[in-house]
Amino acid sequence: MIAAEWAAKRRVTVEVLRYRPEQDADPSLQAYDIPYTEGMSVLQALQHIKDHIDGTLSFRWSCRMAICGSCGMMIGGKPQLACQTILRAGEDRPLRIEPLKHFAIERDLVVTMSGFISKLESIFPFIIPKTSRATTEGEYLQTPAQLARFENFSDCINCMLCYAACPQFGENPDFLGPGVFALLQRYNGDSRDGGRERRMELVHSKDGAWSCTAVGYCSDVCPKHVDPANAVNQNKTNSAVDFFFRFLPRRRSPEREA
Amino acid sequence: MRPPYLRAIDPHWWAKPPYLAYTLREATGIAIVAYALVLLIGVICLALGENAYEGWLGFLVSRWSLALHAMILIAMVFHVWTWFAIMPKTMPRLIIGGYYVEPRLITAAGIMVAALTSLLLLLIALMISQ
Amino acid sequence: MKRSIAPIFWLMFGAGGMLAALFGPALVIMTGLAAPFGVGFSPNLIDYSHAIAFARHPLGKLVLLAIIALFAWHGAERIYLTLKDMHLGSRLTLAWLSYGSAGAVTVATTATLLAIGF
Secondary structure (H helix, E strand, O other): OHHHHHHHOOEEEEEEEEOOOOOOOOOEEEEEEEEOOOOOEHHHHHHHHHHHHOOOOOOOOOOOOOOOOOOEEEEOOEEEEHHHOEOOOOOOOOEEEEOOOOOOEEEOOEEOOHHHHHHHHHOOOOOOEOOOOOHHHOOOOOOHHHHHOOHHHHHOOOOOHHHHHOHHHHHOOOOOOHHHHHHHHHHHOOOOEOOHHHHHHHHHOOOOHHHOOOOOHHHHHOOOOOOHHHHHHHHHHHHHHHHHHOOOOOOOOOOOOO | OOOOEOOOOOOOHHHOOOOHHHHHHHHHHHHHHHHHHHHHHHHHHHHHOHHHHHHHHHHHOOHHHHHHHHHHHHHHHHHHHHHHHHHHHHOOOOEEOOEEOOHHHHHHHHHHHHHHHHHHHHHHHHHHHO | OOOOOHHHHHHHHHHHHHHHHHHHHHHHHHHHHHHHHOOOOOHHHHOHHHHHHHHHOHHHHHHHHHHHHHHHHHHHHHHHHHHHHOOOOOHHHHHHHHHHHHHHHHHHHHHHHHHHOO
């Protein structure tokens, strides 16, 4: 019988921060005792809880292979993807699972994403062609070097771990933030794109690149090695150069391509 | 129905890992300002005349000054290290001859250049002082 | 959207930081650890006659101003941001205190160097 097998296996305790707006005034930790298999992920642990212990537990997930960006949460105090985090048995303290830091909690491990989505929409996250181009002209040609300039930024899966990592976003929720900057730079750095001007207005503001203090933790936690810290800080240089060069007559050359 | 719950941020985040390393890096700014102020006082004493300047030189040979400059030196070296560690982040990806130059290489190159420039300055000053 | 004036302070922070990275250790050793005690360097390097000659020379003035002022602006930016992280005052108060101090140092250095004459 499955139940007997599970009872015989090792067990581990995890603590999950619960918040049900219809009944809770504040979030509180709830402990769950679950069967443990070597190599199981935190996502599997949560799924076991939901399927067999407490069906009221809410959390986002989808691909369970670190590409959809849905299952970002605070695991042991660090922003991680639950599907990518391996559960360990035999620790002296139960693993604490909480919703992503710096975001409002909708319910349990589900956080409000609307702020992030609006910011993402505000940076024109699509290629704005430099000149109009007919399909009869054929494809854009891009060298490997041109691709390398922005390719890592295109790997962003919008998981928002970098926002949980960023203390300046915690201090200033209006900060565009690492993830949005990665996507901004993905387009600004793409040789096919001509929309840099439009995006720079956001970069120049105090909620743009200038909210960043180069802590760098965002790049440390990124599961796709996007290096959002580079996206933001590159744009400090761009913004600073533009601050002084904007008084010169309009020329394409003073500002570098990216 | 209650609105989404906003948790308060920890006001002491800067004092705890993983942010403590960042705060220590930023603290090197204090040492750099301290050195500037020592020099400023020296320049002011210089303007006030030989006696005042001798007083500043007298401070420089005191154990307080020795301890201060030793600490400033440690902070300065830490500054060199962390400065070039963060420098690659402020640049777009460096691609030379079709190859992507890893940030670690840029950092290493920077530190080597800094070691060279400091060494050169010391050598030039040594030659002058003979 | 209002453009931030942060670039002004960031560029000075950068210049001061680069100067400190390239020459800081040597400067601290020279003026703070070696020359005063005559270790390696003769104490003549920073005695009154040499110091005043250096400070009277236009290039010497430039070097002294660059080091003192840029180091001060570099430190000011870092101290401002750290004090802000620590919530030790409002953004405006801390900005005026930090950048104001750096400004005062710059003015004091310039005035003193001019007073020393040529």
